Amino acid sequence: MAAATLLYAQSGGVTAVINATAAAVIETGRRHGLRVLAARDGILGVLREELIDTTPLPASTVTALGRTPGGAFGSCRYKLGSLDADRAKYQRLIDVFRAHDVRYFLYNGGNDSADTALKVSRLAAEFDYPLACIGVPKTVDNDLAVTDTCPGFGSAAKYTAVSVREAALDVAAMASTSTKVFVYEAMGRHAGWLAAAAGLAGRTADDAPHVILFPERAFDEPAFLAKVREVVERVGHCVVVASEGIRAADGTFVADAGGGKDAFGHSQLGGVAPLLAARVKDSLGYKVHWTVPDYLQRSARHLASETDLEQAVAVGRAAVDYAVKGRNAVMPVIVRTRDRPYRWKIEPAPLEDIANHERTMPDDFIREDGYGITDAARRYLEPLIRGEAPPKYGRDGLPKYVRIPLPCIEKRLPAFEA
Template identity: 80%
Template sequence: MPTGTLLYAQSGGVTAVINATAAAVIQAARARKVPVLAARNGILGALREELIDTAALPASTVRALGQTPGGAFGSCRVKLKSLEQDRARYERLLEVLRAHDVRWFLYNGGNDSADTALKVSQLAAEFGYPLTCVGVPKTVDNDLAVTDCCPGFGSAAKYTAVSVREAALDVAAMAETSTKVFVYEAMGRHAGWLAAAAGLAGNGPDEAPHLILFPERPFDEADFFARVKAVVERVGYCVVVASEGIRTPDGRFVADAGGGQDAFGHTQLGGVASHLAGRVKDALGYKVHWTLPDYLQRSARHLASRTDLEQAQAVGRKAVEYALKGMNAVMPVIVRTSDSPYRWKVEPAPLQAIANHEKTMPAEFIREDGYGITDAARRYLQPLIRGEAPPLYGRDGLPRYARADQAPLPRKLPEWAG
């Protein structure tokens, strides 16, 4: 096996189990006597040469990272453009990798991160630098192509389903004299996977959520009002789950926050639940409450799915294995081999098939009327939220989460002016 250093970096929005992947990477590399550097704040840290030597982290801290939410080394929303457009930044990155003898680069993120890992592998090949690049899957949106599901999604889905079920009990208790409509906003810009997960909270038309709004279906306000009214008159109250990315029939986001676009070119969204609540109150006169869980959906490690945790750890271990075998420009993906009993395995897939592709909800997962999930969706979703993996708690009653606060290594290159 060639000698050198492995560089691990986190990208995009973090999850309840991304640190479990990080811990698995460090543990697998240590078992093979391979030193691991971590980039502070993702690709930005690599460009700035802000690299953390994980050898200084005790084994107990690395284990504790496996039950800690957030991003232990920091993440970022920085997208590198094409090799031609961002040539200077790619070459700077390659300089940093050379300076620290990095021979394996693991980038833990979603679609855009897979694209970056692919481009770095192409640049290294162009310059004749021996580098193996592996994308590591992560996203609560569950929108990565090829893989059956994404580490991070199962825990967010479990949080969503549990939260909707619990909130629905609250609303039911108060509906006679108070709240008639409750609106829950789920993450999901173009893909309604988390909104769909809310459907696991109940069974049948009279159990919450009564209406689910998917970004895959155009939002018809008049039809929505009619359905809310019908549910309230039949059940006594109505629980609505709305994906943040629902659009009007002409393609406009219902919740466009007017904040422009981020580094990935994504429109800033926000407030679909509050918007719908206001419109329902004005149109139907019901008392309405709404909630925006936002970061709570992806940081709720206390309610993590055991399946999700095991998959997050498995892709981390496989990423190291693939890298050390010289399997360049691949990603360890989850392959489902059986629904009942649920069985899965990890296999390599080319980054070319994943980068910048997006997996939306299959049509057969959305109920014919467009406001709920089908049995096929339940068969797919239910195993992903199965099992509990609670963190250890301290005497103060709070989870014992770990921190990986380390000073970066001394720079070997001039400070980056980019």
């Protein structure tokens, strides 16, 4: 009897530890005797019937995959509409599942991915096709509902806090004759979790970051400039961390790049750091430097959080276990059971409680003046960046990352017409 087939796909922006989840899915699937396929470039790979058989991958390669950043099988930003509006595409997904006897579908992504997995589970039920759909959490933005945190966030948060602390030492050393203000741009469209993580870099009011700008608070330029001036006059320099998604009081993005919208209907953001730097220079006359780490925040596997890595592996294992046990339309979420010492566990949560819900920073995590984090935020964030999980390094001094072969199995259906 042929082994049952599990299909795994990655979605949206990748992370430093998403491949650890992928490796855990493959390893756990093998323990259950499953054939594990991976879609090339996420849900588009399913629609195009571009499926990769992971069976030939040696165990050593799968282990190395778990220490490699990026998305090994390719990801995509591709939004499926409602079951009615995009019915032909959902029907195509079922046809591909049926053609390859896929009985378990694991979609590793964020809010929109959870929504897609939920809709596919409903369509499969309508067609009486036996399919278990499991959403697997992932996002550096940390904005998924229900779960305490999202795999990928802890490592990006660690990178942010470390980078801000190190850069602040550089700025402090040069402030008397050179740079007075440094602006660091953090990812975060609607939720300021990564910007908040920068707050872990310092402890006192005189420690960097001195100013954090959150998307949860309307940006007030005169108040911001006054705060920067006050910090420079008191401390001698000022380190600013700004979320890319900060908005003016009327709701418009401060740094809308004017590049249209992506597949999820999101405006292209970019350049809030240079914009703020220019305002500070022009208004206050200080010498300013700025940085936009962008992809560096989510690809920095060399600074991965051990906690984050453990959780990325745990959700991958649990997702396979849930599918095999017959659970459907659920996601393995992280449940915090204790702050000190930090303790957590994995539990299933219904996709309908997660899909298209966005979790922003709680009010009590943002300091009363709106420019920093509170002790409550620090208690939440600190355990997530704890521990080191460095990759193995080669004789050339660089991490030993793996690139796996991606040949697709033979197609059985007519070509997909977008």
